[in-house]
Amino acid sequence: MIKLTEMTVGQTNVPKYKLNNGREMPAIALGTYLGHDKSGMVRSVNKQLRDVVMQAIDVGYRHFDTAEIYGTEEELGEGVRRKMEEGAVRREELFITDKLWNTHHKREQVVPSLRESLCKMGLSYIDLFLMHWPMGLHLRDWFPRERQEQTLDGICTRVLVVREIFFTCTRNTDVLQQVLMALRFRLQTAITSEDYTHSDVDFMETWLGLEDAVRLGLARNIGVSNFNKQQLERILREGSIRPAALQIEVHPQIIQTELVQLAQRHQLVVMGYSPFGSLVTRYGIKFPGPTIDDPTLVAIARRHHKTTPQVVLRWLVDRNVVPVTKTVNPSRLKENIDIFDFELSAREIEIINKFDEKTRYTLPSFWQTHAYYPFEKVDNPSADPFIKH
Numbered sequence: 001m002i003k004l005t006e007m008t009v010g011q012t013n014v015p016k017y018k019l020n021n022g023r024e025m026p027a028i029a030l031g032t033y034l035g036h037d038k039s040g041m042v043r044s045v046n047k048q049l050r051d052v053v054m055q056a057i058d059v060g061y062r063h064f065d066t067a068e069i070y071g072t073e074e075e076l077g078e079g080v081r082r083k084m085e086e087g088a089v090r091r092e093e094l095f096i097t098d099k100l101w102n103t104h105h106k107r108e109q110v111v112p113s114l115r116e117s118l119c120k121m122g123l124s125y126i127d128l129f130l131m132h133w134p135m136g137l138h139l140r141d142w143f144p145r146e147r148q149e150q151t152l153d154g155i156c157t158r159v160l161v162v163r164e165i166f167f168t169c170t171r172n173t174d175v176l177q178q179v180l181m182a183l184r185f186r187l188q189t190a191i192t193s194e195d196y197t198h199s200d201v202d203f204m205e206t207w208l209g210l211e212d213a214v215r216l217g218l219a220r221n222i223g224v225s226n227f228n229k230q231q232l233e234r235i236l237r238e239g240s241i242r243p244a245a246l247q248i249e250v251h252p253q254i255i256q257t258e259l260v261q262l263a264q265r266h267q268l269v270v271m272g273y274s275p276f277g278s279l280v281t282r283y284g285i286k287f288p289g290p291t292i293d294d295p296t297l298v299a300i301a302r303r304h305h306k307t308t309p310q311v312v313l314r315w316l317v318d319r320n321v322v323p324v325t326k327t328v329n330p331s332r333l334k335e336n337i338d339i340f341d342f343e344l345s346a347r348e349i350e351i352i353n354k355f356d357e358k359t360r361y362t363l364p365s366f367w368q369t370h371a372y373y374p375f376e377k378v379d380n381p382s383a384d385p386f387i388k389h
């Protein structure tokens with residue numbers, strides 16, 4: 001079983017899990033997806049997210065979760081770089097999780113996509129690189145691939161010449177190489193656009209790309225997100241590098257016992273996103289299910305002198321699941337990490353487990369006809385927000 005070791009940061013003692021390659025992951029992560037509303041994805045205004053990341057480091061967070069699709073890599077990177085420059089934290093004390101987006105599932109797209117993410121963050125590696133979903137989606141080619149390749153190579157050769165000149169001045173080849181690769185990738189995405197039709201790229205091909213990222217030293221660990229039991233078993237069976245982590249939705253309304261046990265049996269650390277479930281308002285909507293003042297949760301919270309959100313986060317920790325929780329509120333940042341000085345009893349865990357009704361808040365049913373769709377299908381799939389109508 002994965003075991004916890006202690007790490008002392010400021011006023012909090014955040015434990016860490018030993019991953020299957022000996023590296024360590026802090027037992028709580030701050031999520032950076034800012035949510036969405038009727039007008040689309042919520043964006044950080046006036047560097048709010050950068051400032052939250054800096055405050056989070058001050059109160060003890062060392063693990064941050066982002067993804068290419070969240071549009072938060074730049075500000076996350078800026079926040080952690082500033083704290084490193086201040087001397088508050090060293091890179092090796094931080095754990096950054098990032099995710100590959102669905103339109104980059106071909107093996108040759110994976111490393112360039114990661115390089116671009118690293119460029120945005122201003123970092124030379126990430127600690128964990130996850131395949132965000134098992135499903136690949138298409139980029140639409142605006143002109144034939146051969147011409148695209150030629151054009152890109154032409155541009156990149158010219159950049160290489162400039163690079164050589166620059167090299168004699170700076171000798172910083174790693175950074176330049178990164179910039180060059182990122183430029184090539186950015187050009188490629190500029191001359192193509194996502195049409196989001198289903199691609200049949202097998203997620204095992206994508207996995208090979210993630211393995212490439214490890215071999216190149218760009219990702220310290222790799223894993224998957226939103227994979228079901230059969231899909232995870234296939235990665236375990238056919239991959240050369242064992243996944244270190246599985247990120248899935250876990251909260252009192254979807255407790256995921258089977259999947260959590262399967263992953264933990266194979267020494268993966270499970271990360272649980274959206275840990276508050278119906279406790280909080282999502283996308284401006286109040287969903288049915290236990291709320292923050294639910295009498296059962298309040299009774300447990302009183303017994304431990306904690307709040308109900310802290311009880312729910314601790315319920316994940318006591319199941320060896322890393323909560324990936326998001327807040328941009330300074331006092332809730334402190335509240336959410338102040339969960340390592342108490343434990344729930346087996347009976348209390350069981351009581352919370354009873355809220356399970358397999359409710360998902362991340363349910364992209366608009367992709368449910370995809371061959372690699374991981375979840376149960378519904379009768380009335382929602383409209384695809386990625387396709388402009």
Ligand SMILES: NC(=O)c1ccc[n+]([C@@H]2O[C@H](COP(=O)([O-])OP(=O)(O)OC[C@H]3O[C@@H](n4cnc5c(N)ncnc54)[C@H](OP(=O)(O)O)[C@@H]3O)[C@@H](O)[C@H]2O)c1
Nearest residue numbers: 031032033065273274275276280309324325326327328329
């Ligand atoms: N792999 C995937 O496909 C996937 C999918 C979804 C999410 N994620 C990751 O998981 C992270 C968390 O997801 P989430 O935002 O759905 O989860 P969440 O942490 O369960 O909910 C966040 C909401 O709860 C509020 N909140 C936070 N702490 C609170 C507290 N102590 N008391 C009351 N309200 C509180 C936040 O508002 P304030 O900000 O105003 O405090 C925010 O509205 C994301 O940021 C992302 O990194 C991954």
